[in-house]
Amino acid sequence: MTEEKKDFFVSNISLSYQYTAGNATTRFLNKVAEGKLVAQKCPKCSAVYVPPRGSCPRCGVATEEELELPDTGAVESFTIVHIPIPGNPIVPPYVSAMIRLDGADISFLHLIQEIDLADIRIGMRVQAVWKDRSEWGTTLENIKWFKPTGEADVDPSVFKFKE
Amino acid sequence: MKDIYILAYAQNPIVADAKAANEVELIMPVVHQVFKQTGFTQNDIGFTCSGSCDYLQGAAFAFVEGLSAIQTNPPIKESHVEMDAAWALYESILKIQMGDAETALIYGFGKSSPGDLPFVSTLQTDPYYMSPLWPDKTSLAALQAQLLMNKGVLTKKDMYEALTQSISNAKNNSNALVTAMPSEDDYLSADYLSSPLSAFDCAPISDGASAMIIGTEEAATKLGLQKIKISSVHHSIESSNFGARDLSTSESIIGLGKKINLKSFKPDFVELHTQFTYEIPFIRGLLDLGNVDINLSGGPLAGNVMMAAGLDSIGKSFELLKNNDFHSGLAHASSGPCLQQNMLVHLEKIND
Ligand SMILES: [Zn+2]
Numbered sequence: 001m002t003e004e005k006k007d008f009f010v011s012n013i014s015l016s017y018q019y020t021a022g023n024a025t026t027r028f029l030n031k032v033a034e035g036k037l038v039a040q041k042c043p044k045c046s047a048v049y050v051p052p053r054g055s056c057p058r059c060g061v062a063t064e065e066e067l068e069l070p071d072t073g074a075v076e077s078f079t080i081v082h083i084p085i086p087g088n089p090i091v092p093p094y095v096s097a098m099i100r101l102d103g104a105d106i107s108f109l110h111l112i113q114e115i116d117l118a119d120i121r122i123g124m125r126v127q128a129v130w131k132d133r134s135e136w137g138t139t140l141e142n143i144k145w146f147k148p149t150g151e152a153d154v155d156p157s158v159f160k161f162k163e
Numbered sequence: 164m165k166d167i168y169i170l171a172y173a174q175n176p177i178v179a180d181a182k183a184a185n186e187v188e189l190i191m192p193v194v195h196q197v198f199k200q201t202g203f204t205q206n207d208i209g210f211t212c213s214g215s216c217d218y219l220q221g222a223a224f225a226f227v228e229g230l231s232a233i234q235t236n237p238p239i240k241e242s243h244v245e246m247d248a249a250w251a252l253y254e255s256i257l258k259i260q261m262g263d264a265e266t267a268l269i270y271g272f273g274k275s276s277p278g279d280l281p282f283v284s285t286l287q288t289d290p291y292y293m294s295p296l297w298p299d300k301t302s303l304a305a306l307q308a309q310l311l312m313n314k315g316v317l318t319k320k321d322m323y324e325a326l327t328q329s330i331s332n333a334k335n336n337s338n339a340l341v342t343a344m345p346s347e348d349d350y351l352s353a354d355y356l357s358s359p360l361s362a363f364d365c366a367p368i369s370d371g372a373s374a375m376i377i378g379t380e381e382a383a384t385k386l387g388l389q390k391i392k393i394s395s396v397h398h399s400i401e402s403s404n405f406g407a408r409d410l411s412t413s414e415s416i417i418g419l420g421k422k423i424n425l426k427s428f429k430p431d432f433v434e435l436h437t438q439f440t441y442e443i444p445f446i447r448g449l450l451d452l453g454n455v456d457i458n459l460s461g462g463p464l465a466g467n468v469m470m471a472a473g474l475d476s477i478g479k480s481f482e483l484l485k486n487n488d489f490h491s492g493l494a495h496a497s498s499g500p501c502l503q504q505n506m507l508v509h510l511e512k513i514n515d
Binding site: 009011013015016017018019020021022023024025026053054055057058059060061062 | 182183184185186187188191194205218220221222228230231232233234235236276277278279282283286294295296297
C-alpha cells in the first residue's frame, strides 16, 4: 500500500479550563442559587453593584458590604433581536434588555418576554420570572426572563449614575 | 532624554492556586500597596499600562475587567500589552519620554492554574506553521536545553546548581512559592517531562500580580525617597520561525548586552527572567556575567507569575538596590519560546 500524500491537515484548537468567577461574584452566584439577588455597595461613594465584581471602578476600592435587592426594576435600554443566533434556543424576534434593579446603580443584560414587542420602552417597569426552584443553580438563568408589571414607567433620568 | 525613576513596587504572595480570586481581586492589593508606598492616588498617575494574557485563565477580556481594580473615573489614559508587564513598563517609559505623562502605574497579573500552561503558551507561536503542531512550552525549552548540552555549552550539573542557588535565594523573598530544596539524587533521578527537563527544571505554575510606579526626576525628587534610576533599557526580538534561529545562542541577548553597554559597568547583581534552569547558565555565558550573583530574589524558579515575572525581575532589582549596599543592578525580562524576545534594564542607585 502506498502512503497517501497529504497537502494539508486539520489541526483543531481546544483548551480546557477550570474557570472561576472571582470571590465577590462567587458569593453573588451562591445567593442566586437560593433565589436571592445580593448586590455589593461601595464603601466610599455608596454605588450599588449587581452583579458585583468585587470593586467600585469609580473609586478603585473593594465592595464588601452586601445587600439584598428585590427582583423588580426598570428597562434602562433594549434591543429587539430579529436574527437567529446558531445554538441559541430563543426564537426571534425577542427583546434583550439592560435591566436596572430597584436600588442598583448598574444594569445587567436579560430577556423580556410576556410582552407585545411594540410596547417595549425605556423606563418600563419589569419583574423577574423565575424558573421552578428545583431547577435553580449558580446562574442568572434561574431567572427565565423579566415581564412587565403594568406599573407607571420611571423617568429615565433616574438611570443617570449618581454623582 | 528624560531621567526616569522607579518610585514603588509591590508583589502579591505567589500561590500555586489563587482559587476563586479573579483578576480584580489579584490586582487591587498590589495597586493599593504602590499607592501606599508613594502616597499617590490614581489622580497622581499620568498613564496606566498593564500586561496580561486572557488565554492563561481562559476568560475573554479579563484584561478589560481587570481595570475595575483601579479608579477609572474620571477617565484615565490607559493601555495594555498582551505580554509580560515588563513591556507595559517599556510602553510607559516611552509615554513619559514623549512628554505625555510625568508618572505611570504599571501592573501585571497572571492566573495560570485554571488551564494547561505549557499548551496555553503554544498559542504564542506562529499560528500558521507552528501552533497547529501544538509544540508545548516545556518541549520547546527542552529542545534548546538538549542542543546546548550537545554543544557542551552547559551540563545537567550547571542546571542543578542554578536550581539550588535559586531555591536557596528564595528565602530573600517572602512572596516566593517554592522553598523546598531537592537533593542532587532527587534531581538527577526525576522523570523527564521532556528530556532533558524534569519538573525541577521548570518554573512552578503560579498565580499572582505585581505593580510598579515610575516617574520623572521631578516626581522622584518630590517624593523624597531613595532614588533608583532606570539608566538604560533595551529590548529585541528574534524570528517566530524556529528554523530561522540558531537556538544554541541568542542574537537577541548578545545584541542587548552590547546595546546596554555591559562592558561599561559592573552590576552588583543580576535578576533574570528565567523559567527553566538551563537558561541561567546559558544567559550567564551569553552576557559574560562572570560570577556575579544571579536571582538573589529566587527568580521565576521560586515563583513564576506569567505576565508579571518579567516586571518582577525589574521590581526585585529595585528592592535589592533600595535595601542593600548595592549601586548597580541588571534586570532581564523575556517573552516567547526559547527566549525569543528579551529586555535588559540597567538600574542605578542615585545619591543626591
Ligand atoms: Zn465608589
